[in-house]
Amino acid sequence: MPYVNIKVTGGAEAPTTAQKAELIQGVTDLLARVLGKNPATTVVIIDEVPMDNWGIGGATVTSRRQQSGAGAARPADPESR
Amino acid sequence: MPYVNIKVTGGAEAPTTAQKAELIQGVTDLLARVLGKNPATTVVIIDEVPMDNWGIGGATVTSRRQQSGAGAARPADPESR
């Protein structure tokens, strides 16, 4: 009976139909294996978020992709409070 | 002041504008009737999820709809842990 929501970047980075099916199967199997949850009622919803609408490090993914395409420096430490 | 999020399948199964209005009115009334919540500040958001992005039973709704259109057997027991 678990409910799982997976958010990934969409647009040029959107998963294919086959990849989405594989994610759904994989996370459903994981919940059955680790917690004994019934696959028949495990619900998985995948959201594809436009890169302009996803921010990390205070900037949109769109601008981060542009910077890294241009060889710009990337932040050095992912550790956070 | 409640907040309600309703997720349903979109695409060919998407609710019409009138159905969305009816859901919003219905759930707002329900919260007023059961909990005495003020309709003026009850927020309802409906998400229409593509059938390739919604999984149940380890498969996408797209593939389940294809199987049941083809007369394939359906899982027999919805009970889950």
Next chain:
Amino acid sequence: MPYVNIKVTGGAEAPTTAQKAELIQGVTDLLARVLGKNPATTVVIIDEVPMDNWGIGGATVTSRRQQSGAGAARPADPESR
């Protein structure tokens, strides 16, 4: 197969067990009636949010309840952009 999430204030305002059951039944019936959704696989999750953690009008519900208990003026217009 719909998924519904209802958030209401908890603590002193938390719904009773009977009210939660009534909300679950009510919203499940609504989705069956309006959209023909199968109740057997309609999932409803209720979150009870502490009043210190819920903000509206730029203030926590806790502080709004204190103000209105004290007879303070309330904002006059719920309309928003």
Next chain:
Amino acid sequence: MPYVNIKVTGGAEAPTTAQKAELIQGVTDLLARVLGKNPATTVVIIDEVPMDNWGIGGATVTSRRQQSGAGAARPADPESR
């Protein structure tokens, strides 16, 4: 490491790319300033919700916008339980 989700109306009211970048920067800064959270791992996701899919006061935003464009009365008190 915080995760923030911001939902606003889309369509004709959708934020521009520059406004989305400003929201992401602003909320990331806020979490750093108030809670000392690391901007490098603060995630912000903005959802643009169609006006037919957003309800408040028991009606869709679409119908509320039409009413207020027509000079109709608006509800007078935003206070809610």
Next chain:
Amino acid sequence: MPYVNIKVTGGAEAPTTAQKAELIQGVTDLLARVLGKNPATTVVIIDEVPMDNWGIGGATVTSRRQQSGAGAARPADPESR
């Protein structure tokens, strides 16, 4: 950079600390394997929902567990629209 939210029943059915760690590792690995996502910035949040607050089939999980403990019939078909 994916964000994953997993909701499971809590209370007597809550996952252990070790099971939660295994879910987090498993879903992070899945996203790396299927989509090539970077584990360093994959975020997973697990919510444990009280059984009175989780509804399926129009009833709370609490009441469903009581019925099945008492040998009551269970619904026969998980298929839904």
Next chain:
Amino acid sequence: MPYVNIKVTGGAEAPTTAQKAELIQGVTDLLARVLGKNPATTVVIIDEVPMDNWGIGGATVTSRRQQSGAGAARPADPESR
């Protein structure tokens, strides 16, 4: 009318009541300033997530905090796909 959900780690890292009020005020002001949204109907919900239930980099925050308290190396690059 925006809806904002902020998730941060709870337990020993939980924000104080004053910090939660400051976050609510800050994000409400941000939405008014950037998008002209009405503060009166801006809703903000803060979730405090137990550190065992929050994963990043494939591990729970609990275990990451233990490692960094022990001087263990931290991952070097937050960039992700």
